[in-house]
Amino acid sequence: MNDLFSEIDDIFHSNSLAIYGVSRKGGLGNILLQGFIDQKFPKIFIINPKITESNVKILGIPVFSDLKSIGEPVDLVICSVHPKYVKDIIIECGENGVKAVIIFSAGFGEKGEEGKKAEEELIEIARKYRMRLVGPNCMGFYCPETGLSFFPALSTESGPLGFISQSGSIANILAFCSMLKGINFSKSISYGNGIDLGFNDFLEYLSDDPKTNLIGCYIEGVKDGRRFIELVKKIKKPIIIWKVGVTPAGEKAAHSHTGSLCGNDKLWNNIFNQYGVIRVYNLEEMISMIQAFINPMPVRACRIAIISGPGGPAVSSADACEMNNLKLADLTKESKMKLKEYIPEFGSSMSNPIDISLQATFDPILEKKTYEIVGKDPNVDMMLIYLTMLTPRYKDLINLQEEISKPIALVSAIDVNVSSDSFSNTVKRSFIQLRAKKVPGIIKNLNQSGISVHPNEYLAAKALYNIYQFYNKCGKSTLLKQ
């Protein structure tokens, strides 16, 4: 581990923090403060020069008029004030031995030349005091392990996902959406304009971070393309990137958002393909691919079996698989013979895609046995299973996975997080529903067993192909599983 790793790791392990921009009347600073309180960050102070009385508290946190009056060292400062005050605060931080400042404030490089000049001044001050800067125009760090946070009410549970985002809101929204799918973070980083610590620094950090198993990223542009390429070439953990600014309109929007230059999109695609980076185009895809790479089962070929209770989705899933370069597996004669014992003769199909018919609706054994026979077939490398909704039968798949260790992707036509509240009592009587509160835990268990859950057959097929690609096309094949 190099100096850069230690410097970033030290920020994540700050023992004390002070926040500028919290006021009696409330505002964004207060929301950020609530985030740290919710995560039980050990030692928090508020700095507000307008509050000169002693012993004032806001949200239970003591207020000081400046850093010095705290009377003890502060590791990290969060700066959520009007941009015109930022420079003086950075100087104050430097003078008081602060190690790092997260500049939440926007209004710098993304606003043009004057903002860029202001950024240069900040960097100069930071260098002078050997202090690191995150931002400006960012949300900073979320790390449940050490109590750092974005917005309030995020999960306090740690997990395998490291995330890096140029956009603070994307990092924040992903943290909320992830809670619903049982996806937890080692660290999430929003770096905004990245004038000091930038994307490549954090990518390198997460690649060395033992708590991070996979890396997700949202980027508009990257400053040092050469270093980026060297990093993705070297990094063995799965990297999933949502790169925007694909079109001229998106590129223009990115420029006014964080001042980014997006670069030629074809070039990006070539780099991603060459080094096994998984590319996604929206949040829904990001969550699908994260799930698939929480614990991807190693696989040498991509002969897929499709199992569907209903026949229609089986046909569409076959299309989705072929469009994603997967090959429909030929089941062995033995498997077909065994399937005949369970699958009804009519309204079904014993050849792949396997349509287990409407009978499955009220015959749980049929579903379980089909999973087993098909999952154990030596001609089958991976499975796509189309469900109307997630049912308690998911346990059969987790048990089976312990024997077969093959990539499995589920499609749930009805969003898995939809609670039985949304349905009438009649529906609740007719169908086995999982309780909404239990769903994130169930998806977490599925993901940890190498089973991902998707909103449609195209994302399921894409996820499976990406796993195959990861192990076979990019020289990363022997790396994940010991």
Place this chain on the structure above:
Amino acid sequence: MNDLFSEIDDIFHSNSLAIYGVSRKGGLGNILLQGFIDQKFPKIFIINPKITESNVKILGIPVFSDLKSIGEPVDLVICSVHPKYVKDIIIECGENGVKAVIIFSAGFGEKGEEGKKAEEELIEIARKYRMRLVGPNCMGFYCPETGLSFFPALSTESGPLGFISQSGSIANILAFCSMLKGINFSKSISYGNGIDLGFNDFLEYLSDDPKTNLIGCYIEGVKDGRRFIELVKKIKKPIIIWKVGVTPAGEKAAHSHTGSLCGNDKLWNNIFNQYGVIRVYNLEEMISMIQAFINPMPVRACRIAIISGPGGPAVSSADACEMNNLKLADLTKESKMKLKEYIPEFGSSMSNPIDISLQATFDPILEKKTYEIVGKDPNVDMMLIYLTMLTPRYKDLINLQEEISKPIALVSAIDVNVSSDSFSNTVKRSFIQLRAKKVPGIIKNLNQSGISVHPNEYLAAKALYNIYQFYNKCGKSTLLKQ
């Protein structure tokens, strides 16, 4: 209206039905029966030749050993028995003056030559008795207005959507998913192998049905291509088609599912493009496009404004719009001046895509005013609004729409149907959540105002482009709105 229309309409308005395949021990027939009971179909009988005692009831419905013993006319018969019994039942129906039979049973044409021969026999018998057949290998009709149903527990509310599906399970799953989005049906038709009444018949029927405003379809293949083309050319209602069998693997799967021949996919695309048919590739897309065409606002150009609380999604939405051939609108100077009064100077963007900054999180006026200023801008033809989740502020949009009547598509990063149950109490305290039970009603109101809700920015942009296309490219421009 022609004879065909009357014949199909008569089936939908059957006064009495008898169902074969219900037993004391339960099974698929009993599930179907429960569907009709849930929809309060007026007069139902069970036929089971094995039950010869009198006054037997199953699920409260009287059982007879044959049709004749009922002692009164039966309009419609549902046949859910082993395929070997179907022929005799069809003869019995013909002899007893039944008008139509829905053959739920599978095991016919989709199983090969012998099955096809059996189908021909059935058609011959039906012709002899001037009786119409639906199926085999289908779910039949769902019509809340008259009490016909697929599976139990479907919505009893009628609506503007007519749906035709070769696959029974797709029709059934869509009916469930639609409930969550407040989408209601005029009629939904699952016709399976379609040996007598087929896809084109139902398409023509729905185009003439005054209760149907838009038509959704799931098809694997179509028997009479020429008639299909004539129909889509003529029909003025929006038609959304999920055509599967796109790839060789899908085509093969379709053949074993309903015995369909899919045909050249490029040819299909040409027909769809030429006649303004909206093509979708999965259930999620189907639901997005249905929402967009419940009440599509007429539009002459496709200059779009993007509004996003957070900046990241604004950039990605700009990509999604350009990829879907929409043009980013240049707001008027007046609009920009007005926006300046509300949108904060930093962490935001006043030019399109409009990033109203994180401030929007706790400033509802900011969001409302932005919608108004942008929505009323004469340079803006349509709007895409990216939300983290649906909030009670949706009402502002419905009010605005009464003044502007422009196509609006919302993206909700968190699935709209996710109930607050899924979140911790902290989240519930921090965010305004709509109660899960109210969501379908809210989406219904939004859809009726010409506002659709989507799971990602690509579907939102695709929906808006399809509306533009519908009014401008396919000669259907003056038809929907008077």
